[in-house]
Amino acid sequence: MNYIRIYYDQIIQGKIKVSKKVEKEVAYLIHELDNPGKYHYDDYLANRPIRFIESFCKQSQSTWINKPIKLDLWQKAIIQALFGFVNSEKIRRYKEVLIIVGRKNGKSTLLSALSLYMLLSDGEGGAQVCCVASKKDQAKIVFNEAKNMVIQSPLLRKKVIKRKSDLYVPSTFSTFEPLSSDSNTLDGLNIHCGIIDELHTLKDRNIYDVTKQSMSVRRQPILFMITTAGYVRENIYDDKYDYACKVIEDRNVDEHFLPFIYELDSKKEIWKEENWVKANPGLGTIKSIDYLRDLVKQAKEDESSLPSVLTKEFDVRETGTGSWLTFDSIENKNTFDLKYLKNCYGIGGVDLSSVGDLTCASCLIQKEGSLFLTQMYFIPREMAEFKEQQDKVPYKLWEAQGYIRFCDGNKVNYTDVTDWYIDLRDKYGIYTLWVGYDSWNAQFWVEEMKNSQFTLEEVIQGAKTMSNPMKLLASDLKAKKINYNNNPILKWCLTNTQIETDKNDNIRPVKGRNKKLRIDGAMSLIDSYVVYQRHFSDFQNMI
16 A cells, blocks of 8 residues: 555545645655655555554553554555655665644654664664653653553563663664753764654754764664644754755755644634644544644633644644744744945844843844844853853854854953944944943943944833834734844744733733743844834934
C-alpha cells in the first residue's frame, strides 16, 4: 500500500482537509514518487517501520491500554515518506523531520514506537537513541511509553533489557535514554536517532545544535521533532518553523529536511468545525472532537483564553495569553536599506535600562507617506555570554548580523548611544529632530546628547502619557504601516510586552509575571511614538 498516494488522493478529492503547507508538501512527495532521480522510493523500506509498529507496539494509556497501535493514514504517509526515499546504496534521504500538530494527536505514542524501531530494527550497530526535552520529566514521557510497549510485548521483552536509566539491546549494544536540557550531558554522544519532544519548550538553541552535531558520523541518522506550536519568542521553535516554511517553498534549501506543518491557514478558521482537522489530523480517531468543541466554546466566551487555544490546539502562532499584541500584528518581513532614507527626518526614543543590561535606541523615519524604524541595541561585552544564557536568545548571532553592539567592559557606555545617533546624521543624512527618553539614570547622557545638537524630551513612563501613543502604535503595526526591517530583537521584545490597564482604560507596558523578559525595544519604540504623536503636526510640516 502506498499511503502517500492514498493520502494525496483524499486531499485533492476534498475527503481530507489539510493546511496549505501540508498539501504542498504531499504534492511534492507525489512528484518525487513519479520522477525518481538521485533518490527513489523503496516500498519495502517504507513499510517496514509501519509493520513493526502495528505488529509489536501496544498502547499503555487510558482505554487503549494493551491494544495494538493502529496508525492513521496521515501517520503512515509521513512514515513512508521518511523511510521510503533512499539513494542507490539504500541510504535514507531524510535526516531530519519536523511535525507540528495540535495537542492530543498521538505525538508521544508515535515517537515512542518509532524510537523502538530505530533501536531494534534499523540495522544500526551500537545505536544510540536519545529523547531530549527541556526537562527530564518531559523527556521521560516518550521513554516511559516506549518502556511500557516493551513490557507488553513478549518478543520485545526478549530483545530489550530495562536498566536503571535506559533501555539496552545486548545483541547490538544499542541504548535508548532520556536526556534533559543540560546540554553538557550530550557531549561525547554518537546519536543514531535523536528525538526532541515538544520543541517549543526548548529555550536553549544549543540543545538542538549539540543533538544534531552528535549525529554527524552516523550513516543514516534521523532527528525527530514532533511538537505543538509555541508562543512566538524568537527561540529555536520559531527558527525551525521559519526554516520549514522555506524548505516547503524551495526544496533546494535542504533536501534532507522533511516538514509537515498541520495548522489552520488563518485564525478565522477556528470558528468553523470542518477546519479543525487541518491542525488535528487525528481528530475523531485519536483526539476527541467533543474535547475540542468545549475549548473553542470557552474561547468564544472568554477571549483571554483564545491565544492559548489557537496556539496549542490549532498551531496558530501567537504571542501568548495576556500579550499586548498578536503575532499577526507584529509580523512584518519587509526590509529597507538605510541609504534609501538619506536626507530624511526622524524621531528618536531611548530605553537606557541599567548600565549592565540591555539598552535600545530607536529612530522613526517617515518618507513618502511610509514609516520606517531603525534600532540599535547595546549590551556590555563582558556580560553578553551570561545574558545570552540567561535570556535564551542569540545575542552573538544578532551582534554579527548588526542588530546589537557589544560595549567594551562590563557596562553599557551611553556615549555609544549618542554615537549611533551621530552616525545616522553624519553617515546616512538622517536627522533626528526630537529624542524621547525616560529620565531615570539619564542626566549625564542627556547633557551629552544636547551638546551634540540633539533635542531631548522626557517621556513620563505612566499610563496617562503612554496610552494613546501605544494604541496608535498597535494600530499602525497591525496595518503594516511600520517597516522595522524585520528586526528579530524588536519582534522578541514586542512578543514579551504585556499591558496594565487603569480604571480609565489607559494602558501602559509591563513585563507580566516573568520579570526577566526583555521589553527594552518595545519601550524605546513607544517613547518615540509618544514624541511622534506630541509633534505630529510639526513633523508633517517639516517633511
